[in-house]
Amino acid sequence: MYCVKCGVELQKGVERCPLCGLTVYHPELTETPEPRPYPRYAEGGETVRHGGLLFVLTVLFAVPVLVCIVMDLNMNHGIRWSGFVAFGLLWAYVAVCLPLWFRRRSPTVFFPIIMAAGLGVALYVCLKTGGRWFLPLAFPVGGAVTLLGETVIVLLRHAVGAHRHRALFVFGGAFIAAGGLCMLIEFLLHVTFALPMQWWCLYPLSALGLIGLMLIVIGICAPLRASLHKKFFI
């Protein structure tokens, strides 16, 4: 039995050519089908496509933006308050919906994009309100948070693997680094707005540092981990 389109010889009893998909139709042949080269495919669950839902979500985000802009133009003859709404919703859209458009939703790629969009909103607000806090405060803080988050994501994805307890080291380190970030924030607030250094950053630093150290100790100590796992597994 041959495929009339490809010219290849086919197994007896196949319903269509595996190459071109052409249906095999030979009513005059009454051959017993040859055994399949592999066991029959075990059906999995149905796959869900998000295309329709995403379209609706996009429209839902677009409607308030357009309504606000039209109202603003109508009332104030320019874009004033509606810009904040538009940029805020745009950021929310980037954070919630944008990754859903892609088949591979790698957090390594999308986290920096979301953070960059957030910084864009901050820049808009800063420019619109005549503030001078974007470059000395928002940009370095946003950059540091992005760097910290990205490091955590990369380590979780590539260094943890099957050894899930390594995530404790990653999160432990992240907590301690977040404590350090609080120090940076207080320092930048002091520089930007000339606020006095009250060293409030020491409170979150000590709390986050302790939590971080605790996670690292749990990561190191297997019996403690096993005991905690027994108590808290979900």
Place this chain on the structure above:
Amino acid sequence: MEQNRQLRWMRLDNAALIFPAAQRKHWSNAFRLSFTFRDPVDPALLQQALDNVAPRFPSVCVRLRRSTFWYYLEEVDRPPAVREDSYQPLIPMSRNDIRRCAIRVLYYRSRMAVEFFHAVTDGTGGMVFAKTLAAEYVRLRYGADVPATHGVLDIRESPKPEELEDSFQRNVGPVAAPRDDGNVFRYRGTLEPDRFLHVTLGIADSEALRSRSHALGVTVTAYLTAVLLQSLLELQAENIPRRQRRKNVKIQIPVNLRKLYDSRTMRNFVAVANVGVDPRLGDYTLEELAKLVHHQMHLSITPKNMQAIFTPNVTSEQNPVLKVVPLFLKNVIMRAVFDTIGERVASMTLSNLGRVELPEAMAPFVERVEFVLGPQSTAPYNASVTSWQGKTFINIVRNTVEPRLEEIFFTKLVKLGCRVAVESNDRA
């Protein structure tokens, strides 16, 4: 099996280092060798054959383990249980699977298959193991007295030290060849949502293939590579109509280094030759492609050139700074290297294990010998070839929906006058 015996362990060979790091949830670098017998496989006898054969291959029946700085292979205390085959070959081996045993032995109707995680061995080493296992099975099943010839090892002998060596370390050279650039065409179809792996087997007459390739003055491997190159060029032309935007089409051909360096290792000892063409220069006839492939292979596959290809990998492994980097960091680095340059130098791989030879005593019981190479991590296609008793078995795997390359390739062979019978694990 002897209780409490000291289990051997060994460092990964140089080619194997990348595979555990590159492994991911839905992909592991693996290949399968299968023997189809005259009668249905008896699982109990196959298990017994595996139990008898495993101690002879301490570098094959192994599991992957981790130390602080490197992975290593440890002999398993008992061979894995034989299992019934699945609806597709080469279901990705999880880390847990590999931690238990890095090979699988499967059966389905009259077919016995062995699937190897590539860190264990290469196609040639795997074929020695599979042949020895098949020979032992034939001995148990049919009472045939199969001699230890034609690549079948004597299971009563102890493993020889040269079978366990990392031959890359012994043959490292002074000069490293520059790596190929990554500007190659890599087909991206619609990925199967459930990662189903399609395998399409084309069975062609070996003599017909040989006569056509000899008419062009090339080997069967070069001929099949040329036909595959032409198919890939056609596939690219369909996807990228503007010629100026098309990328080089290259095929990776694994080269068994044992013959070049007089090695008898059972572990990985393989390097690759990249052959290909630039489609922007114009259309190529099959004759042109066959000649280009033939000359590129002859230029590339020399002891000195192959040595220069694997030398940079060995020198990287021997770098004292890299040696003391903890394994989890090494994994991050190696995976980044693999993702950036590892697979991007070729459109796909065509691996030809050539004509399989078996001892006369077992040949009547074997109907087919097949080789299936798993897909690449980021490109859907790979092809593998074996030939047995006048038939050439060409397996093309893909993890995408559209069977376009297979259609072009096998139809082309038919148009060239080679009769091809096609089988697949279609879901229908």
